[in-house]
Amino acid sequence: MQWIFLSLITISLSFLSAQKTDEQMIAQIFETALTQGHSYENLRELCKDIGPRLSGSDNAAKAVEWGQKKLQEMGVDRVFLQKVMVPHWIRGEKEKAHLVNSASLGDQTLNICALGGSISTDKTGVSAEIIEVQEFSELAKLGKEKIQGKIVFYNRPMNPTHINAFRAYSSAVSQRSMGAVEAAPYGAVAVIVRSMNLRIDEYPHTGGMRYKEEVTKIPAAAISTQDAQLLHQLLAKEKSVTVYMKMSCQTLPDAPSYNVVGEITGSEFPEEIIAVGGHLDSWDLGEGAHDDGAGCVQSMEVLRLFKAMKIKPKRTLRTVLFMNEENGLRGALEYARLAKENKEFHLAAIESDSGGFTPRGFTVDGKQSKLQQMLSWLPHFIPYGIYYFAEGRSGADVSQLKDGRATLMGFKPDSQRYFDYHHASTDVFEAINKRELELGSAAITGLVYLIDQHGLK
């Protein structure tokens, strides 16, 4: 094929004879995923029939039932649940926010949403002057004198010069996770954080935030990037800008929930587990399509493709639908605890939690020898636009399995559009392209197939 990256062909030559069958199998996996795939229809069910699935919610419970039923219908060897207690935060009534008596804009409405885990405002809401900062270090410089009684407005944008959008996210997300804790000691009454979004648009993006036991808890909200820019411009124009905000979110007692696990027992090395997973919970504003319905249906599709193609794996294959990745990681921690308790050996664990976009590669967290072996397989993936296996972190869920033996991997689709949807009301089924999703399913299944066939030495 003309578009194969030519200098890679040399790498493949030495493996060509041994890998003829592998090459054909990968081709068949891609063809099956693209012509008889179930991931897209499964995602439609998860997004449209169930919807948002925040930990502890009724929908999260429905999603557990759905995942269990789907895996059972595939006819895998074993389907089981792992019980966990999860945080149970609820948003309550839709948040309200507006400018107060702005000289140029009056009481114009602002698009905000509570950050996950935040306390509510008073029942009547809070009205206070805002003070804008870009870095935590500015808080100390401003001091209590200037911050006391105000709403701290964190407005550092994601750094657009990072080509990998997840790095751009890392450059800004501390404002969301730690903003309240950092501002409260200076007497701030609330914080408003610029949404983690590379676009300028009207949608606020929620996401996890933390309190510390010894620090006063103050309400924390995200504001759309468009309104963040507006506040910034207003502050330049009007001497003082006052914002009213009202949130009625609250944290209820922990609730019971479950990881869902499906398994095909290996025929030769049943004690060697190859796990692939995504997280079943999602934030509550959208439908959790890219984050992480996509990862769930792709992980399920791996086992389904093995069944549909009548491939009997040598090793034990597992699909894990983790609960509570978004605001607690309780599912992943419990899965890892049980794996240790049961002395399970995870040969490999692959996480898909970077969206249902067009595949690019895989990151690998494990011994160099494993990565080297995987690189010998890369020529099989190049024709499908998957061109790198590289050292890197796997994912929040499977990284809990790190024990010096397991090779942990992250599936890496293209990242450019991920933060257009992440944790926002825009993360719906319609934001997914069927082929891109299916190519991801095929990429992961292809890699699982090769690991199953050859092991990881």
Add this chain to the structure above:
Amino acid sequence: MQWIFLSLITISLSFLSAQKTDEQMIAQIFETALTQGHSYENLRELCKDIGPRLSGSDNAAKAVEWGQKKLQEMGVDRVFLQKVMVPHWIRGEKEKAHLVNSASLGDQTLNICALGGSISTDKTGVSAEIIEVQEFSELAKLGKEKIQGKIVFYNRPMNPTHINAFRAYSSAVSQRSMGAVEAAPYGAVAVIVRSMNLRIDEYPHTGGMRYKEEVTKIPAAAISTQDAQLLHQLLAKEKSVTVYMKMSCQTLPDAPSYNVVGEITGSEFPEEIIAVGGHLDSWDLGEGAHDDGAGCVQSMEVLRLFKAMKIKPKRTLRTVLFMNEENGLRGALEYARLAKENKEFHLAAIESDSGGFTPRGFTVDGKQSKLQQMLSWLPHFIPYGIYYFAEGRSGADVSQLKDGRATLMGFKPDSQRYFDYHHASTDVFEAINKRELELGSAAITGLVYLIDQHGLK
């Protein structure tokens, strides 16, 4: 960076000392494009202030003016127009189509659009039984007896197993371009062609079709993939399916139009031209955002980035906004004719006409030695997700420059979503992601920079 494809690093080592500056320049080009880029706002103007730009239309004339003005405002050394006479086809009133008296669905509406270049139906429309085929070879088997007086319904889907969506397009597009000519000799009264779309949705996709002088001209329409499936199912269920369709399109006399060319004169080798282009015309249903507003604004951005970054090119750089790629190629033919007449030497010509999606690589149509030289530059692009330079066709416009000396290239973004939008009402500004568009601008500019610095030996 962790996600660089590791085995490529070896390639880069031998070039490292010489290319330090190149690497920095590429980084600066990407940073500037992502933080101070104009391509997205320019595309907004072209799509929203002007809109669809079919050859011969008032909007196409406005687009010529706009392109000329934009290039002049950049302060390039020379902006000029190249006059061409272009086909002038108009759609007329919105097409109408519905089932006629279907036993199960009555007179349900069908989503169709005239194919570009088609004649109209009679003023009262045409109502006829449809006969479904997948291949031209079926027409001869069915013969006049079964086809006479009917509407031939071409329903071969794009082959989804091709990973490159343009190959899937090639597998089906002959139905659109040649369907009328193939069916008319058997007495067909019209043809309806399944839209060139990998999705199942409600939007008909137009596109060029041809007649032959000696073959009776019959009307030709595209139907949405959803309705194509509906017709297929109905044919299986009801013995006969009759469709009514009415189109009032017509071909007017050829109209004058223009290529728009902007140029920065080279400081050392002004006679060596590096051209980069897209096409300014578009189909009339959408806003021509991906096809090919994206290619136009990216081509303009190359020169603008050179100006903004104060890089004085050694060679002559040209942005070419070609007219009439969609239904005649008249602009490209005239550009190539004038190049020959003026004995111009195109060292390289790069076309961007594959959508404003996340960049993947470049195809190269030229001598092997040039491709080898380009491969030595590849390590500079890997950090930006651009991982291949490979032999392949360039593009419809720049390929007219093929003369044994010019190296012709095609910019290749990810192809998966292209046919969701191609030639349909969905191809609007909102279908473009700012970062993906800007990364494309930077990729092309980076390549132009290296060609300008080092030539192509």
